[in-house]
Amino acid sequence: MSAREEILRRIEGIVPTRPAAEVATSxxxxxRSYLRRHHGEGILELFAERVAHYRAEVRTVTAAELPGAVAEALSxxxxxxxxPAGLPAAWTSGLDEARLARDPAVAxxxxxxxxxxxxxxxxxxxxTIVLDHGPGQGPRALSLVPDYHLIVVEAAQVAADVPEALERLDPHRPxxxxxxxxxxxxxxxxxVEGVHGPRTLEVLVVT
Structure with a gap:
């Protein structure tokens, strides 16, 4: 038995797994009678404003401008x-491929x-930007260890409020x-900046 399996076995003994049907019913x-959406218009503008408030650099670009913006930021x-290997190739088409390490090792x-x-x-x-580490996002370490993180956010991915965003996420993913x-x-x-993640965050919002 591995250390991971032993830890999970102990947790299971303390908090037994509930049947899926019971969880779904609960x-x-x-x-959910609370207000679920506080904003109807200007969602992208609000998102850019709030991201900038956190001292992140944010730019709004078109899909055609994205490759150039990515190349400019990374240059x-x-x-x-x-x-990540699943990052769309078009996003980095303006950058020398030799400068990219696809799915780099943790070390x-x-x-x-x-x-x-x-x-x-x-x-x-x-x-807030949420990564579930699916295709195009890579493992969690990739977004935490390097000192600089460039995130591409497509307009359709921006939810107005937290309830709407949570509905789009799979709670079983990291x-x-x-x-x-x-x-x-x-x-x-x-x-103090850069303690538990990138010191610099840059966001490109694609409209």
Missing amino acids: YAEID ARPGVVGA DLDGLAGAVTGCAVAIAETG LTFVSGPSATSDIELSR
Whole structure:
């Protein structure tokens, strides 16, 4: 038995797995009479405003402008940039392929100049970007270890509010919620950036 299996066995002994039917019934009984959408228009503008508020760099581009914008952003970062194998080739068509490390090994992540990924969904109300680490997003380590992260967000992926965003996500997938560059503050409110993730976050919103 591996260490992982042993840990899961112990957890199962403390909190037994509930039958799927029981879980579905409980989920369906949750009261959802609360207001589910606070914004009807200007969703993309609100999202860009909230992302910028977190000290992230955000630009709005068209699909035709995207390859050039990606190349421009990454050219300012000398060195090799990590990218998931499932990232659309068109997004990086303006960049020298030799500068991309597709699905880099975990041991190589610290030496990368940055990472470029897509996302699963974004939330306008909170300026949050969610990765579920599916195709085009790569493993969680790729979005946490490099000091720079470029995320491409397509307009259709931007939800107005949290309830709408959660409905689009699979709770069984590993979810990473990104609200600006990595930062924390000590008891004296001294801000420190880059503690548990990228120090610099850049977002390209594709309209």
